Amino acid sequence: MYNQDGVTRMMTQEIPTHFTVKIEEFSLLSKASIERYETSEFEAGGYKWKLSLYPNGNRNKNEKDNLSLYLSMAETKTLPRGWEVSVNFRLFLLDQIRDNYLMVQDSKVTGRRFHAMKIEWGFEQFISLKSFMDASNGYLIGDTCVFGAEVFVCKERSIGKGECLTMIKDSIATKTNWRIENFSKLDNEYYESKTFNAGDQKWKVQLYPKGKGSGMGNSVSLYLALANPTTLPPGQKFHIEFVLRLVDQMYGKHISGKGFLGVTQGAFKEYQVLNTTIGMSSKNKKRILSIMRVLHTQTKLCEKTQLPLHALGIFTSAPTS
Known part of the structure; x- marks a missing residue:
């Protein structure tokens, strides 16, 4: 030796x-x-x-x-x-x-x-x-x-749980339209749009023609929802900014609502942003239901650990009017 x-x-x-x-x-x-x-x-x-x-x-x-x-x-x-x-x-x-x-x-x-x-x-x-x-x-x-x-x-x-914050600069906006025909004849509790992509997730819009919750019977309610919230990996979290809008095709007096929320697995299924009273006049029957902007979302799991870390994306671009 x-x-x-x-x-x-x-x-x-x-x-x-x-x-x-x-x-x-x-x-x-x-x-x-x-x-x-x-x-x-x-x-x-x-x-x-x-x-x-x-x-x-x-x-x-x-x-x-x-x-x-x-x-x-x-x-x-x-x-x-x-x-x-x-x-x-x-x-x-x-x-x-x-x-x-x-x-x-x-x-x-x-x-x-x-x-x-x-x-x-x-x-x-x-x-x-x-x-x-x-x-x-x-x-x-x-x-x-x-x-x-x-x-x-x-x-x-080890020193236990932590998280990683990812800021996204100049996030990309996604726009999609959903046209509703024969609005006055809708009799189901709610209807769903086709799914669409924004960022890394799939989304859909839910329409309640006769309202939902506090708007039941006196309003038209709109919700933004994740198409499949169970697909989010454990510990992931991200923020989105979005606008739901009813487009007035005749007078341009659109009705809109803006939302900003955080999303985690199992904590987000739908989010109401617009709950408005619309009379069934001839001009309103032809309104188009439109999501003007769901901001680009991007999630990234920074590190998988026994105490999962969270990746948090914050999106700050203002929606178009």
Whole structure:
């Protein structure tokens, strides 16, 4: 055993506990210009990991005379906000002649701290390429080698729930019209328009010819509704600004209502913005029901965690009059 530059190296007959990877035709990695090779994922200490190998050294660290090997965390997007994991780990290289392992580990007793800004630790100078290529050392036999890893979690923490706010500048407006024929003959409780797209969602308008709620019997009620609110991913939230308008085709005295609301999964099915009394005169029978603007909506899930983060889009463009 010897210690150099804070790194301990020793030979051991212990087999790596958590992961081994056998690489055949190792020389082809260089011939194929593969600077970095990542193994499949493995689990240890309740987290997922992988090994990252630089067969000709990590050029990003100006390393060219040594093989570089690192332990990397995998699937970090599912971890809670502010996560930190302190780890003691060992990386291995099999001596195929003597049937034991070169074990390399950090001499730092408290372990290395993995977090969102640092998901990889390891050794730029894991082993010199000269020693690795020397067949008498047993590390590369028949162009085949075996690496391994042990990972022991010694401390972990997170800071709980958070959210990400996404502001959308110059949001794109969407306009659609719904023409109602024979309005005076409508006798169902309500009618729905065809679905239309605005942003990343599908919407529809609901018309209650005889009113709804406080407008029952004395008003025409209009609602904006998500076509399928159950499709929103958990934790997503966004804001929309919109206008519903009854268009007066004869005199241009339109009746309109403006809405601005937040939408989350299961919390929004319909939103009343217009509840107005319209007499059944001949001019009103030919009015067109029109949604003049539903502002472009865009939602983005910033990070999936055990305590879901919210992506919030706020739309501030004024609707057309």
